[in-house]
Amino acid sequence: MEPRTGVPSRSRAWPGPIGILVLTGITVPGPLLVFWVLDSSGVFEGSAGYSISLAAAWIISTALALAVFRRWAPVSLRSAVFVSRRPRLAGFFGSIWLSAVTAMALWPVLGLVMRVFSISWHFAEAGTAGRLATAVGFALVLLIGPVCEEILFRGVLLGACAGRYGPRRAIAFSGLVFALAHLPWQWPTTLIMSCVVAWWVLHTRVLFYGIAYHITWNVLADLLPTNPAELDGWSAWASFSMGTLALILSILWIRRSGFESGTIEDSAVHRTCLPETSVEERT
Numbered sequence: 001m002e003p004r005t006g007v008p009s010r011s012r013a014w015p016g017p018i019g020i021l022v023l024t025g026i027t028v029p030g031p032l033l034v035f036w037v038l039d040s041s042g043v044f045e046g047s048a049g050y051s052i053s054l055a056a057a058w059i060i061s062t063a064l065a066l067a068v069f070r071r072w073a074p075v076s077l078r079s080a081v082f083v084s085r086r087p088r089l090a091g092f093f094g095s096i097w098l099s100a101v102t103a104m105a106l107w108p109v110l111g112l113v114m115r116v117f118s119i120s121w122h123f124a125e126a127g128t129a130g131r132l133a134t135a136v137g138f139a140l141v142l143l144i145g146p147v148c149e150e151i152l153f154r155g156v157l158l159g160a161c162a163g164r165y166g167p168r169r170a171i172a173f174s175g176l177v178f179a180l181a182h183l184p185w186q187w188p189t190t191l192i193m194s195c196v197v198a199w200w201v202l203h204t205r206v207l208f209y210g211i212a213y214h215i216t217w218n219v220l221a222d223l224l225p226t227n228p229a230e231l232d233g234w235s236a237w238a239s240f241s242m243g244t245l246a247l248i249l250s251i252l253w254i255r256r257s258g259f260e261s262g263t264i265e266d267s268a269v270h271r272t273c274l275p276e277t278s279v280e281e282r283t
Helices: 017-027 027-040 050-070 089-116 121-132 135-165 167-179 184-204 207-223 233-257 268-272
Strands: none
Touching: 017 027, 017 050, 017 135, 027 050, 027 135, 050 135, 089 184, 089 207, 089 233, 135 167, 135 184, 135 207, 167 184, 167 268, 184 233
16 A cells, blocks of 8 residues: 555546545535435424534535545545645635625626526525524534535545546536536536636645635625626626626736745645656656
8 A cells, every 4th residue: 555645646546437426426415315314304403403404414424525535545635635735814815806706707697597597586595594594504604514515525526536637627527516516506606616716726725715715605695685686787797797807817817926826745636636757756
């Protein structure tokens, strides 16, 4: 067995297609299955029972995914899921900014999808309102959910895919799986949002930035009272165009300036995505 601190070749370093499939199964249907068992068994009752069951499902699934990933990853779990680099305040501000401009660009898109599929805003808000009615539900929407989802999708799944298949395929695949974990009318926005935050995490090698991005997204999406389906043509176009332009310019500036860019030493995933040479040759 190869040492977990080494850098083996990409072909043997990370879980193959079956391993990726197992991690995907834990990531998407896993929380739903655990939630169904807890909710149907009546373990948690009362007004907060739904939120407690959902929070427990996310926590259990996250712990299971981390355990499975640790079994396969040839490097330390801390390094593989992007928590070995110390975050900085500037990076958190960058996460908030990227999340805000992404939301600005995608809010009209969500409104368009809601109109096409005749999704009522009251229906869309009903689940969120019910969760926010209790302290546990509030913590679920703004803390437990974002943290667990980021560990699962941008930590475990993105880390496993990037280590074996490279960053571009990892971003696309993790984004697709994240979108499928949501309601169908949310797919277009969650797919784009997930790809942006996955790119940001891979660029910085800091999972905490992805968590900050996700919390900001949930704050904007769940707490703002604006109905995206009621945006008129001019407002929708202005929001979409300005948000898209700001997002593109921000990404270009981040790439060009190297803002919060992680180095080879910051991530085992980054090292295994390099051409397959020995450690001595890389140094």
